[in-house]
Amino acid sequence: MNTEKLDFLTEKAKEIRISTIEMIGNLGVGHIGGALSIVELLTALYNGIMDIDPEDPKKANRDKLVLSKGHAGPALYATLADRGFFDKSWLSTLNAGGTMLPSHCDMNRTPGIDMTTGSLGQGLSAAAGLCLSNRMSGIDKRVFAVIGDGESNEGQIWEAAMAASQFCLDKLTAFTDYNKMQIDGMTADVMDLGDIEGKWASFGWDVQRIDGHDIEAIFNTVEKADVETDKPSMIILDTVKGKGCFFAEGNLSNHNMAFNSTQAAEAIALLRKENKYGNA
């Protein structure tokens, strides 16, 4: 990736991160931690990786994303608004009565959302179904899924893992947002995922592991995941929950956190001061 493109995407990720903090700050409470940990991933997916058309969000021949950890919706909304799926003014309506942007992703409300999610554990199965649907229709497109590390406590994730391998869903690329935290504490303390790479490999998946905040690495691994094998791909993203928001980052209570617009403004001011190397 050339420096110009990387700079452009780094700046874009920063703006999406700022929008995410702003929209949750306006509301006063929200899932800031798990939203901020996938900002670089969403930035990369919707700005160069996925074949999508903001003018025609439901076109049949497109790549799709299932955000199985549906509570990270705000980060995806900021990404979709930035990409032109809907007007940025919508972002201030997060969770307002009658909004098109509910806390958890809803395909019937928000342009660009490919699957309704929110009950953890279900999205990977739906992503497998989308792949099978494409296969039945001869559509040669990719399906991406993002699952959480806490979400991986759910048994259905592993049912879907077995099925995707059994059905040779090579067009399925899933990401685990491995931020090492869940609501009640560190994943290692609540429900340890152990050898996460080994687990997915033993379920028959191609596995890669990268720094989930490294945009260039995301592009490279997603490209590698598309090489012709008959296996689905899992990319483990080592991430930081609450990344880039000084009062949320690394804070064990950042899963669904209350903060006001003044705090949000402080966090945003700090982000704006940062240079491209992340130094203020």
Place this chain on the structure above:
Amino acid sequence: MGMRETYTESLIRLAEKDERICLLDADLRVGHGTKPFYDRFPDRAINCGVAEANMLGIAAGLAAGGKIPFAETFGCFAARRAFDQFFISGNYAGLNVKLLGSDPGVTAAFNGGTHMPFEDLALMRAIPGLTIVSPCDPYSLGELMEPLAYSDGCVYLRMPRKAEQQIYMGNEKIELGRGKVLKEGSDITIAATGFVMVPEALKAAELLDKDGISAAVIDFHTIKPLDTDLIEEWAGKTTMIVTMENHQKSGGFGGAVAEHLSSTKPVPVFRIGIEDRFGQVGTEAFLKQDYGLTAEQSAPLIRDFFYKLK
């Protein structure tokens, strides 16, 4: 031809005309007799293994991709095991997932209490906008399959797999959402649903006739949306409504009828169904007797209730 053969043949017929029709099993392909579909459309049939939750999630993904998936498993797993997947990924997401829950109530017989759903209707009835059908014979099932495939949203289809019986002659018009009057009557109306209880209702009506009570019998193959016009019409024509179902009384078909009439046309509603009990093993005949579902047990109770009203 039995229920499962009718189900599979209907699906094959639909799939021949419409490439969106597909089928999912959870390691019960043999039990449901769906193999002919796999042979005819190998690319549109998916065996998900013993993982009902995942099957419903995959079905939702297929529906999100524009397909019309029919997924099948025993009613106990359809309703209890995979309820949240059917609820959220299917119904809440506004997708077209058609779910067959087989061997309802006492038809689970030798599989016993673990496999005997007396509560599936109560769970399913609580899902907004869901279509729930419970056909009483292969003919009516066959007639309902196409409207179910093209109905908007999710469907729960409740039926036994193996049994054969004939209630309809085979030339009647069966409409989704519309009950069917099987026998006229002027004193009471028996509203029945499903393979087990529609025949019992017809038998009970015969027994009541011998006691000088004229009983109408209506087949409510569609439980949701309830044919409220027909229920209200017969609540007006007769003194009382009797409901008969192979399901616990709490939250079932009789509950749906009573709930509707209580706020529209209040008349006495007498419910035949299972009292607050779990399932158990036994022959279907033993179970019907033990849970008080037979015509011979029901008719005297209905008669006594009717006389008390007079």
